[in-house]
Structure formats: C-alpha cells, structure tokens
Amino acid sequence: MVGSIPTNFSILPWSILQALVGMMMMILLRSSVQGAVHYYDFVLTNSNFTRLCTTKSMVTVNNSFPGPTFRVRKGDTAYVNVYNEAPYGVTIHWHGIKQPRNPWSDGPEYVTQCPIASGTNFTYEIIFSSEEGTLWWHAHSDWTRSTVHGAIVILPAEGTTYPFPEPDAEHVIFFASWYNEDVMELMDEALREGGLTTLSDAYCINGQPGDFYNCSRDDTYRLSVDYGKTYLLRLVNSVQNTDMFFTIANHTLTVVGWDGAYVKPYITDYMLITPGQSMDVLVTANQTPSQYYMTGTPFFDGQADDFDKTITSAIFQYSGNYTPSLPAYPTGSPGFYDIDAAKFFIKNLRSLNSPEHPIDVPENITTRMYMTIAISMMKCPNDSCEGPDGNRIASALNNITFANPSVDILQAYYNNISGYYKTDFPDKPPHVYNFTAASLMTDNVTMSEQGTKVKVLEYNETVEIVFQGTNVMNSGENHPMHLHGFRFYVVGMGIGNFDNVTDPLTYNLNDPPEANTIPIPKDGWATIRFRANNPGVWFMHCHFDRHMTWGMDMAFIVKNGKTAETSMKHPPAYMPPCSTDSLYGPLQAYLQHED
Numbered sequence: 001m002v003g004s005i006p007t008n009f010s011i012l013p014w015s016i017l018q019a020l021v022g023m024m025m026m027i028l029l030r031s032s033v034q035g036a037v038h039y040y041d042f043v044l045t046n047s048n049f050t051r052l053c054t055t056k057s058m059v060t061v062n063n064s065f066p067g068p069t070f071r072v073r074k075g076d077t078a079y080v081n082v083y084n085e086a087p088y089g090v091t092i093h094w095h096g097i098k099q100p101r102n103p104w105s106d107g108p109e110y111v112t113q114c115p116i117a118s119g120t121n122f123t124y125e126i127i128f129s130s131e132e133g134t135l136w137w138h139a140h141s142d143w144t145r146s147t148v149h150g151a152i153v154i155l156p157a158e159g160t161t162y163p164f165p166e167p168d169a170e171h172v173i174f175f176a177s178w179y180n181e182d183v184m185e186l187m188d189e190a191l192r193e194g195g196l197t198t199l200s201d202a203y204c205i206n207g208q209p210g211d212f213y214n215c216s217r218d219d220t221y222r223l224s225v226d227y228g229k230t231y232l233l234r235l236v237n238s239v240q241n242t243d244m245f246f247t248i249a250n251h252t253l254t255v256v257g258w259d260g261a262y263v264k265p266y267i268t269d270y271m272l273i274t275p276g277q278s279m280d281v282l283v284t285a286n287q288t289p290s291q292y293y294m295t296g297t298p299f300f301d302g303q304a305d306d307f308d309k310t311i312t313s314a315i316f317q318y319s320g321n322y323t324p325s326l327p328a329y330p331t332g333s334p335g336f337y338d339i340d341a342a343k344f345f346i347k348n349l350r351s352l353n354s355p356e357h358p359i360d361v362p363e364n365i366t367t368r369m370y371m372t373i374a375i376s377m378m379k380c381p382n383d384s385c386e387g388p389d390g391n392r393i394a395s396a397l398n399n400i401t402f403a404n405p406s407v408d409i410l411q412a413y414y415n416n417i418s419g420y421y422k423t424d425f426p427d428k429p430p431h432v433y434n435f436t437a438a439s440l441m442t443d444n445v446t447m448s449e450q451g452t453k454v455k456v457l458e459y460n461e462t463v464e465i466v467f468q469g470t471n472v473m474n475s476g477e478n479h480p481m482h483l484h485g486f487r488f489y490v491v492g493m494g495i496g497n498f499d500n501v502t503d504p505l506t507y508n509l510n511d512p513p514e515a516n517t518i519p520i521p522k523d524g525w526a527t528i529r530f531r532a533n534n535p536g537v538w539f540m541h542c543h544f545d546r547h548m549t550w551g552m553d554m555a556f557i558v559k560n561g562k563t564a565e566t567s568m569k570h571p572p573a574y575m576p577p578c579s580t581d582s583l584y585g586p587l588q589a590y591l592q593h594e595d
C-alpha cells in the first residue's frame with residue numbers, strides 16, 4: 001500500500017541514504033500509523049514564465065505554476081523535503097491540515113519557524129488526520145504565496161468511499177493571481193511607502209488567464225469531458241486579495257465539500273470562493289455537446305473599488321463530433337458587486353453530519369472572544385507615508401497590528417525565551433463604538449497599536465470567537481479569516497453590530513459547516529467555535545495577503561494536556577535557524593523600529 005497512490009508530478013531521485021532512512025522510518029511508522037507514508041521533493045527555483053505577453057522570473061516549486069498536486073488518503077503521512085534555491089528565505093504551509101501535536105511543520109514564518117534560507121533545505125512532516133476532500137499548500141512568507149502554491153487531494157481512507165456516487169473523473173481548478181511585475185518588489189514598495197498595494201494584472205485558472213486577456217487564447221485551460229459523465233472538480237482559491245465567483249455556462253453545480261470536510265449536497269448555478277478556501281463540486285456533462293466557459297469573476301464589496309476588474313476563464317469542452325462554435329458564456333454569473341449572491345451562497349452550506357461523518361460542536365463554552373477586524377493606520381516619521389494624513393496604512397484585530405518577531409513564537413514558547421511575544425492579546429476590543437457606522441475616520445478608532453500578542457488557551461478549552469467586521473477608515477469589506485491547526489464550526493453570521501442577546505438565538509448547532517477559512521460579512525459578524533485540543537502555536541489571519549502583511553493577524557498558544565498523547569511532539573532534530581531572514585527580514589518589526 002505504501003507508494004501505491006499515483007502522483008501527477010515526477011518525484012526527483014532520492015539519494016541511497018535518504019531511501020534507506022525512508023525505509024527504516026516506514027518500518028517504524030507502520031506499527032503506529034494507519035495510513036501510507038509518502039515522500040516528495042519540492043525544489044524552489046526562480047525561472048521565467050510568460051503571461052499577457054510579459055515574461056518575468058518568479059519562484060515556483062519544481063518549475064510549475066501552479067505547483068504540483070499531491071494525492072494522499074485520509075490518515076496518511078507525507079514528508080516533503082523543501083530545497084530552497086530561491087534567492088530569499090521561504091516557508092511552506094499545509095493549508096487546512098490540522099497537524100495534530102505537530103506545529104513544527106505548520107509553516108507560517110516567524111510564528112512556527114524561521115525561513116528556510118536560500119541554499120538550504122528543510123523536511124516537513126504532514127500528518128493527515130480527519131481531513132478528506134481538497135486542501136492545498138502554499139508559501140507562507142511575505143507574498144511568495146502568489147507563485148508558490150498547489151493542491152492537496154485527500155481521498156477517502158482505504159476501504160471507505162465518498163458520501164456521494166463515485167465520480168467518473170476528477171480535476172483540480174486552481175485560482176491564482178498574475179502580476180506582470182515581481183510580486184515581492186511590489187509588496188516591498190507598498191510596505192515601505194505605507195500606501196495601497198498594486199493590483200494584479202490577471203486572474204488565472206490552473207495557471208492560465210484565459211480567453212478574455214491579451215496573448216492568452218492559445219493556452220486557455222481546457223477540461224475535456226464525455227457526455228453523460230460526472231466530474232468532481234476540486235476548487236482552490238489562492239488569489240492574492242480577491243474573492244471569486246465560479247460558474248460553468250448552462251451547467252448546474254452540486255457543492256459537496258468545503259475545506260476538507262463534506263457538506264450536504266447543495267445545488268447552485270454559481271459558487272463563491274474566498275482566498276484560503278477549497279471546495280469540492282460535482283458537475284454532470286448533460287448538455288448539448290459543445291464548448292462552455294468556466295469563469296472566475298471577482299467579487300468585491302468594499303467602498304474603495306480598488307480591485308482587478310478582469311475575468312478569468314477556462315473551457316468545459318465535450319469530446320466527440322460536433323461543429324465547434326464559440327464557447328457559451330454563463331448568463332447567470334453574478335456581477336462584481338453582487339453582495340446578495342455572495343451572502344446567499346455562504347448561508348446555504350451545511351455540514352453533512354451523518355453517522356459516517358459526524359460533527360461535535362462545542363456547547364459549553366469556556367473561552368469567549370469578541371474580535372474586531374479593521375483597516376487602520378499607524379504614525380509615520382514626519383507624516384511621510386502614503387496613507388491618509390501621511391500615515392501608514394495598517395490593519396488590526398482588536399486594535400492590535402501584528403508584528404512578526406525575529407525569533408518565531410513557537411521556538412520562543414517551547415524554549416521559554418522571553419522578549420519575543422506577549423500573552424495579552426485582548427478578549428475584546430479596547431473601545432466600544434458603532435463598529436459598522438457609515439463614517440469612521442476619527443483618530444480614536446483609526447489608530448492601531450503594533451505588537452506581537454498571543455492568546456493562551458488551556459488544553460481542551462471550548463472556544464467561541466465572534467468576529468466583528470468594522471467600517472473603520474470607511475473600509476468595510478468581507479475578510480476571509482483563516483485559523484491554522486483546527487477546523488472550526490461556523491455557527492452564526494449576520495449583518496450589523498453583534499447583539500449578544502438576540503443573535504445567539506439564531507445559531508445553528510445542528511449542522512453548522514466546518515471550515516478553516518470563513519468570510520466575515522462586510523459590516524457584519526460571524527461566530528465560530530472549536531475545541532482547543534491541538535497543543536501548539538497556531539496563527540490566525542485574514543487570507544487577503546495585503547491585510548495579512550498590514551497586520552490583521554494574531555496567534556493562539558494551546559498548552560499541553562496532561563499526557564504525552566495530548567502534548568506537542570518534540571521538535572525535529574533540525575529547524576531552520578533564525579539568523580537568516582527572508583527577503584525583507586521580519587518586515588513589520590523592521591517597520592516598527594524605523595522611527
């Protein structure tokens with residue numbers, strides 16, 4: 001059974017020593033691990049890619065954009081050896097994989113590890129536990145996620161099957177952004193000047209912008225289908241800063257999975273997927289054989305109107321003999337600003353909650369947090385930044401703008417090294433005001449405080465977080481909040497300021513969906529619950545990269561339980577040292593010290 005699962009990319013040759021070590025580990029692990037063990041090599045290199053008639057050098061894994069998909073079964077373990085031949089330090093995150101007791105391999109830079117320096121390598125141990133469906137991996141340092149990403153397909157465990165009829169075939173549909181310029185340089189410039197970030201030039205499906213862009217038609221991604229067959233499409237959104245609507249002209253979609261958990265089949269004409277989310281959807285090729293566009297359309301609900309207003313496409317192409325016409329365009333695709341369509345889609349997702357896929361929603365809550373999400377500002381020396389009044393544009397959770405420490409929080413916590421983080425992340429916002437008022441530009445709400453603050457949780461606490469979207473800086477928009485180390489239940493969602501008397505009465509505790517990334521509604525709230533049964537250090541942040549780098553982040557420390565099985569694993573023999581920085585070093589800490 002070991003190594004029996006095919007991969008769609010070539011695995012680089014192992015040295016004899018590595019093979020021997022691997023065999024020994026397999027023998028050792030077979031007694032304790034149920035699933036198979038997989039080994040992959042990721043080589044990060046700079047190479048040339050051309051889109052929109054523009055050629056640039058960018059960092060990818062194994063020279064592929066998107067990077068390799070790997071396929072495992074529920075309960076397997078994978079070892080991924082990352083060789084960093086990029087010119088700067090990088091880390092990789094295994095998005096949505098809980099990594100029980102194993103924060104050492106989670107990946108966010110300066111939270112669980114320091115960057116893998118250029119010219120060195122690091123092996124991640126990825127422990128698949130309850131996840132089933134589609135998840136993904138991506139770089140988690142600065143904006144390298146833009147080009148360093150790929151899908152993870154997690155099949156049902158051996159001897160089990162999908163909770164729906166076996167599809168005839170399956171394909172990954174991977175959304176990403178394309179920038180004509182170097183993304184790291186764009187980010188660097190924006191952060192130095194303290195203003196807005198540059199918009200992307202295109203969106204891509206499986207690395208290709210599609211028919212509606214210059215110089216792209218010849219390479220549009222085509223999905224060949226046979227009439228009468230049913231396909232499982234595994235969608236991932238790795239777009240940098242934008243939610244996407246997905247549609248296939250004339251075809252109905254049945255959503256069956258979200259973030260590596262099954263949902264009750266939901267039939268729809270369109271889907272909404274935010275950066276950070278992955279969704280599984282069934283589509284049957286039951287229309288007149290022809291060509292049909294699959295489209296990825298941006299969804300935007302902010303006031304500033306600053307987003308890339310282009311549409312990516314691919315072609316759902318029937319095999320067989322017919323006279324090809326122009327592909328049909330989806331008439332029911334929601335518009336860029338269709339906030340009702342976005343809300344309607346999210347509200348219809350429910351967990352499967354079946355005997356084979358039960359849920360366990362915490363009911364007796366021991367830790368409650370009320371967390372405001374805001375775009376904010378910080379003072380700049382001589383008011384020299386590009387934000388309003390010469391301030392630096394930032395973002396915050398409970399008014400705290402997260403700063404990366406120069407030694408990662410996990411190492412500082414495990415080795416009891418003081419001075420790199422504080423444990424006073426607040427349980428509620430420091431000021432109460434009308435969070436969703438139409439105009440919120442006064443200094444007492446717009447200025448945030450920078451710090452590296454964590455919230456400490458005892459093992460097995462039951463946690464409820466009410467996220468409160470705000471209109472601070474008149475910049476209300478939805479924020480896809482992502483939690484590492486857990487999958488949480490989304491028990492409620494609404495518009496306006498959260499009312500702690502009436503709004504809990506609307507909670508769904510029967511079949512709330514489980515997710516790792518949830519869009520908090522614009523000028524609204526959402527409530528999540530999880531059990532803190534995974535000891536370690538776990539990052540939580542907005543999955544719009546510009547908001548993440550502006551500081552819309554925090555971390556949880558979950559303490560060990562009383563037994564070895566409820567405690568963190570020991571660290572691997574080698575962790576990347578903190579002496580080497582990623583391209584710009586611990587950027588936010590640097591910014592903090594510039595004045």
Ligand SMILES: [Cu+2]
Nearest residue numbers: 479542544547
């Ligand atoms: Cu955000």
